[in-house]
Amino acid sequence: MVLATEMGSSQPESSFDLSTYLVKRKEAIEVALDSALPVIYPEKIYEAMRYSLLAGGKRLRPILCLASCELAGGTADMAMPTACALEMIHTMSLIHDDLPAMDNDDYRRGKLTNHKVYGDDIAILAGDGLLTYAFEFIATKTENVPPQQVLQTIAYLARAAGAGGLIGGQVVDVESEGKTDVSLETLNYIHAHKTGALLEACVVCGAILAGASAADLQRLSRFAQNIGLAFQIVDDILDITATQEQLGKTAGKDVKAGKVTFPSLWGIEESRRQASQLVADAKAQLAVFGSKALPLLAIADFITSRSN
Ligand code: GRG
Numbered sequence: 001m002v003l004a005t006e007m008g009s010s011q012p013e014s015s016f017d018l019s020t021y022l023v024k025r026k027e028a029i030e031v032a033l034d035s036a037l038p039v040i041y042p043e044k045i046y047e048a049m050r051y052s053l054l055a056g057g058k059r060l061r062p063i064l065c066l067a068s069c070e071l072a073g074g075t076a077d078m079a080m081p082t083a084c085a086l087e088m089i090h091t092m093s094l095i096h097d098d099l100p101a102m103d104n105d106d107y108r109r110g111k112l113t114n115h116k117v118y119g120d121d122i123a124i125l126a127g128d129g130l131l132t133y134a135f136e137f138i139a140t141k142t143e144n145v146p147p148q149q150v151l152q153t154i155a156y157l158a159r160a161a162g163a164g165g166l167i168g169g170q171v172v173d174v175e176s177e178g179k180t181d182v183s184l185e186t187l188n189y190i191h192a193h194k195t196g197a198l199l200e201a202c203v204v205c206g207a208i209l210a211g212a213s214a215a216d217l218q219r220l221s222r223f224a225q226n227i228g229l230a231f232q233i234v235d236d237i238l239d240i241t242a243t244q245e246q247l248g249k250t251a252g253k254d255v256k257a258g259k260v261t262f263p264s265l266w267g268i269e270e271s272r273r274q275a276s277q278l279v280a281d282a283k284a285q286l287a288v289f290g291s292k293a294l295p296l297l298a299i300a301d302f303i304t305s306r307s308n
Helices: 018-036 043-053 060-071 076-098 114-118 120-141 147-161 166-176 184-209 214-241 262-266 268-285 287-305
Strands: 002-005 014-017
Touching: 014 018, 014 287, 018 060, 018 076, 018 287, 043 076, 043 114, 043 120, 060 076, 060 184, 060 214, 060 287, 076 114, 076 120, 076 147, 076 166, 076 184, 114 120, 120 147, 147 166, 147 184, 166 184, 184 214, 184 262, 214 262, 214 268, 214 287, 262 268, 268 287
Parallel strands: none
Antiparallel strands: 002 014
16 A cells, blocks of 8 residues: 655655555564563463463554654654553553453454453453553663653553543443443543543654654644544444454444444444544644654554554
């Protein structure tokens, strides 16, 4: 896939080979994740953590983090430990989300869910292990970044994962289950926190590590908030239109559970239109960065065109 991206009237249209970019980045991330987590005593917990961490997935979050660090003038090496940590936190949120007490799913990333293989007790602990190790990994493995920027990254990520971010979004989601009168405002809250907060942290933390200015962090944060919401709208659409094989997890769950989603409020066509508008608004935030923003712009387009 080669995406042509309009960078504004004063600049020529540039092309960017997103497919090759994503494949190369994914390869590097897989290697980094594999070596991040060796199996030591007690083996069971490390095996359970590795089972989900190395189960595939698009690796969108670490890719965003590396791209953002480079956009802001840093190197991929500076951001790789944080990129891995973001994937660890994302993976732990999937493990816990799939538990019987939450979404109760048997499949994730085309494989049996963690608790189906290791049991609920070990799955909970595997999630806890990944969450805590993520922060240890940033603190101990980040190189060539001023300590103040590493500290800021850890604080930003902790906030995004906590009750003011992922956890808060999940709580409101769980509490909304079975209700048919969930408002658009509540739906926006759920997804801005449950999905958006971590995506935003990926983009912002990459730039913090590179030493970006407050104004640039603000632009990148707005970019990420928009693509985060677009990502979730597309996720809701795919739950209706894609197959279990495409998704690697149970399809049609939202409709079956009678869940209020963006398509249930707006219909599929309007949901697609809203997602496209959010991506366009997101991309406008990055105009000031010129061609340095090409990877992030192309990833923003990928979010609405993806099939899983
Ligand atoms: C973070 C402490 C802490 C707890 C987690 C369970 C929970 C609290 C939150 C749920 C978060 C959740 C499951 C959000 C859904 C996000 C989402 C759209 C996931 C799918 O992401 P993709 O498509 O998946 O990037 P892959 O498999 O490609 O990585």
